Amino acid sequence: MDITVLSLGGSVLVKDEDPSAYLSELARMLVEVSSNTKLYIVAGGGRIARFYIRAGRSLGATEQYLDLMGIDATRLNARLLVAALKEHACPEPPREYEEAALAGARYPIVVMGGVTPGVTTDAVSARLAERVGATRLVNATSVDGAYTADPKKDVCAKRIPRMSHEELVRLVTGTAEGAGPTTVFDPIGAEVLMRTHIPLTIVDGRSMKNLKLALEGKECVGTIVD
Ligand code: UTP
Secondary structure, eight states: OEEEEEEEOHHHHOOSSOOHHHHHHHHHHHHHHTTTEEEEEEEOOHHHHHHHHHHHHHTTOOHHHHHHHHHHHHHHHHHHHHHHHGGGBOSSOOSSHHHHHHHHTTOSEEEEOOOSTTSOHHHHHHHHHHHHTOSEEEEEESSSSOBSSOTTTOTTOOBOSEEOHHHHHHHHTTOOOSSSOOOSSOHHHHHHHHHHTOOEEEEETTOHHHHHHHHTTOOOSSEEEO
C-alpha cells in the first residue's frame, strides 16, 4: 500500500468562521483516499497561529515562545480535523515522529501538528515522510503551485509545472525568517526531500477535486518536484 503524507496548510483547513460543512466534506474525501493509501496528515496553524504569534510578539515574547504558541495552534487544527474524521483517525495527535509511525500501524489516518520550534509544518511533514518511508508528499496550500515569484505580489509570476528537488531548494532558500513565515515550502523541508528523493506535489488545497488527484498520485494542476 502507498504511504502518503499531506502537509495541510492552516488556510486550507480553516477557511472561514464556520468551517464544519467544509471539514465534513474534506474528511469524506480523505477517508475515501485512505482505502488505497496510508494517510499521514500534518495540520498547519493558519490564521489562528498568526493571530497568537502577532499578539505574543507585541508583548515581547521570544521567538522560541512564539514558535511554541504556533505549535499549539497547529495541534488545535489537527484536533479539529480528527473530530471530522471520527474513528478513521488516531484520536490523539502524535507529538513526535516515532509516535506517529506507531499510530500509523493502528489507524488508516494519522493527524498531527508541529513538533519542535524553529520550523514549520512543511518541514515536519518532510521529516515524517522520511520516517515512514512515504511514497509521496503532498503540500496543500493556498496557491496552485510554485511560481517564479510571489503570485500575490507579482502579476508576471509564472507557475512552474515541474522542477527538481535542487531547483526547489534554490527557490525557497533564504525566504524564512522568524516565527510565522509564508513561503511555498519550508526550506528545511525542501532539503530533507532533496536528501531522501521523496517526490513532492504542491497543489491548491482549496480545490477538493485537485487535492484528491494529488493524494492518489494522479495528474493534477500544481507543481511536481522530483
Ligand atoms: P505553520 O506550519 O502553519 O507555518 O506553523 P506557516 O508557514 O505560517 O503555515 P501556512 O502554510 O501559511 O499555514 C505556524 C507556526 O508555528 C511554529 C512556527 O512559528 C510556524 O511559523 N511551528 C510550527 C514551529 O515552531 N514548529 C513546528 O514544528 C510547527
